Amino acid sequence: MKEIIVAKFGGSSLADSTQFIKVKDIIKADSRRRYIIPSAPGKRNSKDHKITDLLYMCHQLASHGLNFEEVYSIIEKRYKGICDELDLSLNIDEILTEIKEKIKNGASRDYSASRGEYLNGIILSNYLDFEFIDAAELIVFDNKGYFAPEDTQKKIELKLTKISYGVIPGFYGAKENGEIVSFSRGGSDITGAIIANGVKGKLYENWTDVSGFLMADPRIVKNPKPIEIINYKELRELSYMGAPVLHEEAIFPVKNAGIPINIKNTNIPEEPGTMIVNDYTPASLGNITGISGKKDFTVISIEKTLMNSETGILRKLISVFETNDISIEHVPTGIDSISVIVSNSELNSKMDKVIEEIRIYCNPDSISCYPNMALIAVVGRGMIKAKGVSAKVFTALGNSGVNVRMISQGSSELNIIIGVENEDFDLAMRAIYEAFENEDLIGVD
Numbered sequence: 471m472k473e474i475i476v477a478k479f480g481g482s483s484l485a486d487s488t489q490f491i492k493v494k495d496i497i498k499a500d501s502r503r504r505y506i507i508p509s510a511p512g513k514r515n516s517k518d519h520k521i522t523d524l525l526y527m528c529h530q531l532a533s534h535g536l537n538f539e540e541v542y543s544i545i546e547k548r549y550k551g552i553c554d555e556l557d558l559s560l561n562i563d564e565i566l567t568e569i570k571e572k573i574k575n576g577a578s579r580d581y582s583a584s585r586g587e588y589l590n591g592i593i594l595s596n597y598l599d600f601e602f603i604d605a606a607e608l609i610v611f612d613n614k615g616y617f618a619p620e621d622t623q624k625k626i627e628l629k630l631t632k633i634s635y636g637v638i639p640g641f642y643g644a645k646e647n648g649e650i651v652s653f654s655r656g657g658s659d660i661t662g663a664i665i666a667n668g669v670k671g672k673l674y675e676n677w678t679d680v681s682g683f684l685m686a687d688p689r690i691v692k693n694p695k696p697i698e699i700i701n702y703k704e705l706r707e708l709s710y711m712g713a714p715v716l717h718e719e720a721i722f723p724v725k726n727a728g729i730p731i732n733i734k735n736t737n738i739p740e741e742p743g744t745m746i747v748n749d750y751t752p753a754s755l756g757n758i759t760g761i762s763g764k765k766d767f768t769v770i771s772i773e774k775t776l777m778n779s780e781t782g783i784l785r786k787l788i789s790v791f792e793t794n795d796i797s798i799e800h801v802p803t804g805i806d807s808i809s810v811i812v813s814n815s816e817l818n819s820k821m822d823k824v825i826e827e828i829r830i831y832c833n834p835d836s837i838s839c840y841p842n843m844a845l846i847a848v849v850g851r852g853m854i855k856a857k858g859v860s861a862k863v864f865t866a867l868g869n870s871g872v873n874v875r876m877i878s879q880g881s882s883e884l885n886i887i888i889g890v891e892n893e894d895f896d897l898a899m900r901a902i903y904e905a906f907e908n909e910d911l912i913g914v915d
């Protein structure tokens with residue numbers, strides 16, 4: 471049996487007809503590219519809109535009984551333009567009208583958002599002359615709306631073994647009763663990984679608008695170096711902490727099967743991009759693999775004399791967050807202090823309640839809150855046992871005048887997490903990157 475490559479093309483790769491032409495050339499250049507996962511059309515320039523955002527907007531307006539025709543007409547124009555420019559004999563108008571009626575008649579938020587991928591899937595399959603397979607027939611969610619891997623695998627085996635070349639839209643699936651469920655934003659990456667695992671692919675290609683994972687966000691750091699090779703764990707740390715190139719949950723389906731992921735650039739396909747693999751030996755010890763970060767966290771710290779000898783205080787503190795349904799990012803501890811870091815979106819309006827409950831259950835000497843914090847992850851397997859990495863990070867931040875509010879090192883020694891003020895975020899990212907840009911070997915213990 472011939473090797474199979476599953477290729478996912480992100481919204482930037484399918485934003486207009488010119489991009490569709492590049493995508494077709496890429497797919498037709500290697501007959502092993504048999505299952506293609508498209509996202510919805512993304513932005514064509516910085517002022518443009520992603521189709522998914524417009525669909526969410528239509529649903530929002532419709533759910534308030536407001537007219538969404540004007541927004542929907544932008545969506546129609548995008549798809550019709552692509553079909554016309556590619557000279558497709560496809561009655562996209564009919565499908566667009568059908569979707570509009572469903573949104574008008576109260577279709578769900580997930581259904582509405584998923585139509586961006588659905589429409590792009592129909593167009594791409596027509597253009598490639600590949601079979602269209604609706605993701606609602608392959609990707610299964612259980613009654614509670616959680617992804618169901620075993621049922622999905624059965625459907626993939628049943629259906630895809632009979633189809634040599636197919637297009638499966640990303641981002642959504644369905645419950646057994648047919649109700650559409652979407653993954654979280656950026657979720658077409660997850661669909662691609664599920665299909666790659668399901669068909670026992672040799673490789674999962676993820677095509678985007680950058681030549682692989684870069685050492686830092688190119689929107690903040692100028693010309694960051696590309697990462698040639700990275701392991702799944704490092705990549706998860708970087709994606710989780712904010713690098714949007716690959717959805718952090720896209721790693722799980724392929725990791726266990728040992729299927730490598732190749733991040734490639736649709737606009738410069740000849741570049742090798744980044745390979746994401748299970749294991750590799752880092753080229754240089756003492757260096758970092760990459761940096762990523764996110765803004766808008768809150769640190770809640772408690773201090774209490776002789777806290778170190780009080781049993782159960784950590785449990786009591788954590789339980790306050792648990793009962794308020796707030797997930798925690800990090801818990802750095804000192805001898806007489808513990809801090810809990812949570813994302814502002816998790817905390818929402820629960821802050822006062824949380825503080826009050828901590829006061830009652832933990833009886834601390836003091837509680838302090840620092841809102842508007844950004845977290846930066848410095849990630850790399852080459853950091854393990856290497857001397858001087860932390861010193862270098864903090865010297866760079868100190869020299870740039872960035873005030874470090876929190877430090878936490880993961881037990882795997884794979885990352886150092888640094889908390890800085892939101893307003894220092896970009897400066898801190900650049901300072902750390904520059905400190906490691908031309909790194910030589912530091913040596914190991």
Ligand SMILES: Nc1ncnc2c1ncn2[C@@H]1O[C@H](COP(=O)(O)OP(=O)(O)O)[C@@H](O)[C@H]1O
Pocket residue numbers: 479480481482483509512656677678679680682683684685686687688689712713714715716762
């Ligand atoms: N470390 C990084 N490496 C590469 N790209 C990054 C990184 N951090 C942020 N990005 C941004 O991620 C974008 C690609 O992700 P995304 O917009 O989701 O692509 P797609 O539309 O192909 O799914 C790039 O254009 C880049 O601006």
Ligand SMILES: N[C@@H](CC(=O)OP(=O)(O)O)C(=O)O
Pocket residue numbers: 479480481482509510512520522523586640641654655656657658659
């Ligand atoms: N279109 C969806 C899903 C997705 O994965 O898109 P992209 O591949 O463009 O990040 C979103 O915008 O979230």
